[in-house]
Amino acid sequence: MTGKQVTDERIILAHGGGGESTRQLLSGHVLPKLANELLNPLTDSAVLDVPAGRICLTTDAYTVQPIVFPGGDIGRLAVCGTVNDLAVMGARPIALSLAMVLEEGLDLRTLDAIMDSIASAAKEASVPIATGDTKVVEHARGDGLTITTSGLGLIGDGVSPAMGRVGEGDAILVNGGIAEHGLAVMSAREGLGMETQLLSDVAPLAGLVAVLLESGCDVKFLRDPTRGGLAGVLADLAEGTSMSIEVREADIPLTPIARHMAELLGLDPLTVANEGKLLAVVAADDADKALAAMRDHPLGRSAAVIGSVTDASPPLVELVTRAGGRRIVQRPYGEELPRIC
């Protein structure tokens, strides 16, 4: 340490040592923003009362670069991504945990901004940050800030979206324009100068899912198409159900700017990550009702029915193109967009 100023403004190794410095970091920069009755006792664990039933546990490590991107940052992403993993299981989020690995030298103002973002997203999703941990790694042995959130949710009685319930004829819906998270991050990363035009869609989907589940529709399967995009989820669905999927390119919501940017970057928007999109499979007869329920919610204004499940064999995902042709949609191999979430 070269003086008080450095200590005050940058992360130092001692902030992760578990001693007095760690306490100062937490009490000065973390706890005031996240304060809630579960976190406040500051034990290493949170204790929650739950009714008998099914609970859901999920975890995700977030390594997005840059950590601040158009429409969000790694903090908002870490809350929304984990809330969404619970939501698509039909679970109502009741607690999140927050583990951060900070790189020595990280500007404390950056940390402050990320903490604000975490607090705001948690409030938006109505879920407390119930427990956490903070570690520090040496300069050049980390990458600014990585976050792992885990989430705990309660599954209501009778709610059971699951791939095994999907059948022939079921309708496939999405709640709005695809590919926006991945494209926004890539735009920032590549310095394309289009940051003001396209924002990440990062948002907590638990409210939208609740509306859909309460609509009375037979909701058979839900998934948030993140890494791997819509293509990845549809490929999983075909493989997992041994049925085919037909989707219509013309019906898949995609804004003109997103389409343009995907072309510029040479990316297939179907394979680009989303962080505020919901893919829902519902019984064919419920397609209209589900669509109306989604469109009634702020995160579903541009919802659309994009295709259906068929019994064509072998099980494949087929895209009916705008030109009327057909192409097989495959699971992306993985190089497309590293560190997008």
Place this chain on the structure above:
Amino acid sequence: MTGKQVTDERIILAHGGGGESTRQLLSGHVLPKLANELLNPLTDSAVLDVPAGRICLTTDAYTVQPIVFPGGDIGRLAVCGTVNDLAVMGARPIALSLAMVLEEGLDLRTLDAIMDSIASAAKEASVPIATGDTKVVEHARGDGLTITTSGLGLIGDGVSPAMGRVGEGDAILVNGGIAEHGLAVMSAREGLGMETQLLSDVAPLAGLVAVLLESGCDVKFLRDPTRGGLAGVLADLAEGTSMSIEVREADIPLTPIARHMAELLGLDPLTVANEGKLLAVVAADDADKALAAMRDHPLGRSAAVIGSVTDASPPLVELVTRAGGRRIVQRPYGEELPRIC
């Protein structure tokens, strides 16, 4: 990528992309070792049935360097550390989540060894790895492998170790020799050549805690003295209870080799991290019974009563030295042992 050989033996960015490469990594190197009925569906979440009651959620990020150290590795540590955070809340661990951030270029054999270690520690602690996530960061923007585990535990009826229950006269016990984890890691880091003589104590404490809770003792408070060591926990206890603590140096278990190494490294063993130690506060009348219960368990063979809670004011931690002197024990500031867990 320069060829198949590299792809097969080293972590590449695509392994974290969420596409086909990620699936291959998981199905080839992760799932076969962790397989259990919660993890196998490979959704992003695990679903568990729980009875009505209190559940406990905890999380920890593990950044230990080196990732393999005498007596353990980051995998064993990530399981045991989180199991122990549940155990000291009186919770029986029912599920862990596992989030890994891998550095591009990591040798897959290293990952394989860590996964073996995770599987083995999870088995030892009788807890399934219920869900997980894997990300990859570029070479030189990470540090080999960091792991975040979260844990979920059930708290039994009537079990409530909590700082608020601690009172004057209560006895303080530990289950064995302190400082061994921190010293083992430092020994490996500094190349002291003493790696065969001192091993980390890293171990899951849930079984030992269960024995203690079932012994009929009035167990008032439990904590695992990790970062900050015994000194940190005792300082927390004095501050949290507004009472004083008196501990006797001669009664605190410390092996000759650990004492020697601490002297060599210029460290106060009281401030050095443990990963398989339990500090327990029990009613004075139950001290002997608690000691006997601990000593009956393989992880408590060297258990000892090390001191007691007093009403001395102001609230401080005092160490009665071997020479009969007294010194105030303070919470370590944090620089002592960065990246020890």
